[in-house]
Amino acid sequence: MDSTTAVSKRLLRVAKRTRPTIKPEIKNAVSSRSTPYRSKSVGSLADRRVWQKGIRLLKRNDPILAGIIGRVGPVKFELDDDHYEAVVGSIIFQQLAGSAARAILNRFKQLYGGRVPSPREYLATDIEKLRGSGLSPQKISYIKDLAERLENGTLDLKRLEDLPDEEALNELDNVRGIGRWTAEMFLLFKLGRTDLLPVDDLGLRKAAQKAYRLRKLPTRDRFEQLAEKWHPYSSISSFYLWKSMEKPEAPAKW
Numbered sequence: 001m002d003s004t005t006a007v008s009k010r011l012l013r014v015a016k017r018t019r020p021t022i023k024p025e026i027k028n029a030v031s032s033r034s035t036p037y038r039s040k041s042v043g044s045l046a047d048r049r050v051w052q053k054g055i056r057l058l059k060r061n062d063p064i065l066a067g068i069i070g071r072v073g074p075v076k077f078e079l080d081d082d083h084y085e086a087v088v089g090s091i092i093f094q095q096l097a098g099s100a101a102r103a104i105l106n107r108f109k110q111l112y113g114g115r116v117p118s119p120r121e122y123l124a125t126d127i128e129k130l131r132g133s134g135l136s137p138q139k140i141s142y143i144k145d146l147a148e149r150l151e152n153g154t155l156d157l158k159r160l161e162d163l164p165d166e167e168a169l170n171e172l173d174n175v176r177g178i179g180r181w182t183a184e185m186f187l188l189f190k191l192g193r194t195d196l197l198p199v200d201d202l203g204l205r206k207a208a209q210k211a212y213r214l215r216k217l218p219t220r221d222r223f224e225q226l227a228e229k230w231h232p233y234s235s236i237s238s239f240y241l242w243k244s245m246e247k248p249e250a251p252a253k254w
Contacts, residue, residue: 041165041193042232045077054194054233058240061229064211065237072243075236079192083157084150085116086190087172090182091142092135104134119147142177149175160186165193188235197234199223207241 043050059066080086092108093101109115111129122143130140149155155175160168165187172183181200187193198204199220208226209217218226230237 040232041187041195041235043194044079044192045188045194045235046079046192050194051077051236054236057233058230058237062237065230065240068211068240068244072240075239075243077192077239080190082116083160083186083190084119084146086186087146087157087178087182088116088143090185090189091139091146091177093185094139094177094182107133108135119150122147123151138177142175145176146178157186161191165195188238193235195232195234196238197224197227197230198238201238203245204238204241207245211241211244 045051045054055069059069080089089105092105096104108130111117111125111133112121117125127140131137135143146155150157155171160171163171168187168191169180169183172178172186173180181198184196184198188196188198202217205217205223208214208223212218212226214222227234227237
């Protein structure tokens, strides 16, 4: 097997917020209070120089994360090929474990010869066929709203490449069914932004709980405090935390 480990995408349901107890050995890993998180990326993760610079900063600033990076090993990062497909994939993965979401996505693609349909093709598809692939009524409507916006020109996904992180996130958030998490996945896996911190991702919070020896799942505020030493490379720390909880053979892409 290649020594480079590829990161896999996870889309899991949001966990209930609880207040964690911090063990003495990691008290120095967090500060008493953090300001509200705002993503401020510095380049593209597709640039290996940017990736390596981020790795060096994370290892230097956070000994616990440095240990995870060492155990997991090198991570191969590749951008998604298509803007529209990346958003559709993120919608399908919402609130599902990876294996279940991949099964639904594969059945969905089979309706179109093994590929994600164009917006026009999707809008012409019978709803019962979409239901038969495993898509819920809500997700069918979410993808429909996305497809309609792309067809009528009210949304231009490629234009998001030129926007700062928060502006791009807010624009995607206007689409029905695309919340902060789904928008973050698009910026992360399609645009390669360096400073995404999906604080509502259950898998990520569980990984942080385990790594930093927290008694309970970290709240949003506590998670943001943990991440203070990661900026502006929170995306890389997120990758490694996800990977620390995965099986080695976990697929790299949906």
